[in-house]
Amino acid sequence: MQVVKTVDELKNAMFRIRPTGKTVGLVPTMGALHEGHLSLIKRARKENQITVCSIFVNPTQFNNQDDLAKYPRTLDDDLKLIEPYVDFAFAPTPEDVYKVPATEHYDFGTLERVMEGPMRPGHFNGVAIIVKRLFDWVQPDRAYFGEKDFQQIAIIKDLVRQYKLPITIVPCPIVREDSGLALSSRNKRLSEDERKRAANIYKILKASTQLETTKVADIQKFVADEIAHNPGFKLEYYEIVDGETLQILSDLNDSDSVVGCITVYVGEVRLIDNIRYK
Ligand code: PAF
Numbered sequence: 001m002q003v004v005k006t007v008d009e010l011k012n013a014m015f016r017i018r019p020t021g022k023t024v025g026l027v028p029t030m031g032a033l034h035e036g037h038l039s040l041i042k043r044a045r046k047e048n049q050i051t052v053c054s055i056f057v058n059p060t061q062f063n064n065q066d067d068l069a070k071y072p073r074t075l076d077d078d079l080k081l082i083e084p085y086v087d088f089a090f091a092p093t094p095e096d097v098y099k100v101p102a103t104e105h106y107d108f109g110t111l112e113r114v115m116e117g118p119m120r121p122g123h124f125n126g127v128a129i130i131v132k133r134l135f136d137w138v139q140p141d142r143a144y145f146g147e148k149d150f151q152q153i154a155i156i157k158d159l160v161r162q163y164k165l166p167i168t169i170v171p172c173p174i175v176r177e178d179s180g181l182a183l184s185s186r187n188k189r190l191s192e193d194e195r196k197r198a199a200n201i202y203k204i205l206k207a208s209t210q211l212e213t214t215k216v217a218d219i220q221k222f223v224a225d226e227i228a229h230n231p232g233f234k235l236e237y238y239e240i241v242d243g244e245t246l247q248i249l250s251d252l253n254d255s256d257s258v259v260g261c262i263t264v265y266v267g268e269v270r271l272i273d274n275i276r277y278k
Helices: 007-020 035-047 065-070 075-082 123-138 150-162 185-189 192-208 216-228
Strands: 002-004 024-029 050-055 088-090 142-146 168-172 233-242 258-266 269-276
Touching (some): 002 007, 024 035, 024 123, 035 050, 123 150
Parallel strands (some): 142 168
Antiparallel strands (some): 233 258, 258 269
16 A cells, blocks of 8 residues: 555555556545444445545535544544555645645535525535546546435535546445444544434434335434434534435425435534435
């Protein structure tokens, strides 16, 4: 594995790879890597001849400076973890990535007007800025993203469509602890007790798929009531949406692809998860 620290070094490395005709898989991350990230990296390695993993806590996608400051940074451990699977680890500084100022403005229409969009103004523009820059620098054949960030995948697929990029977006299933808690770098910020109880989020989502009703309002009420029974939990939203358009549904029968997306504060930590109804 070669550790690449600057954008110029990355562009030079990819410039040397391209004439070989080898396929390139990119796994963009913000570090604090766990088994969930490793599942993306292993898949990228299986499906491509060269694997690139970026590790960069991207300031432009944080609308809360406290959240940015507290985001876990564990570069040395991250590099050790990915070393057996990755050809290039790209770990730049914010100064280098944003030597060219972040003035890009993206428009994802209705995709960004629901769920995380209104809750985190500017978040998806920041994600699009870094992902588009990484795509331009690496020019991968495939790029891998975890389905925990369900809305992010829809936005990135739209980015690829809008700019007609020859890149296949590969969504990868959520990896969970045995308890059911979705793996997330933010879990590191939970106390032991909070981490145990955070597993209730997935239990509640699973139970909601077993209800007799198809009415979204009833399912939302069930989820909200169950979350409220957990001290220290605060539900931000639970929306049931079309799996492609992210349009908010009022009945499960309104689409063939239906996903429930939740955001819950457990103590001070904001966790997201989702579950498929069909
Ligand atoms: O999902 C993430 O970790 C980030 O949003 C991403 C895609 C690496 C962009 O910074």
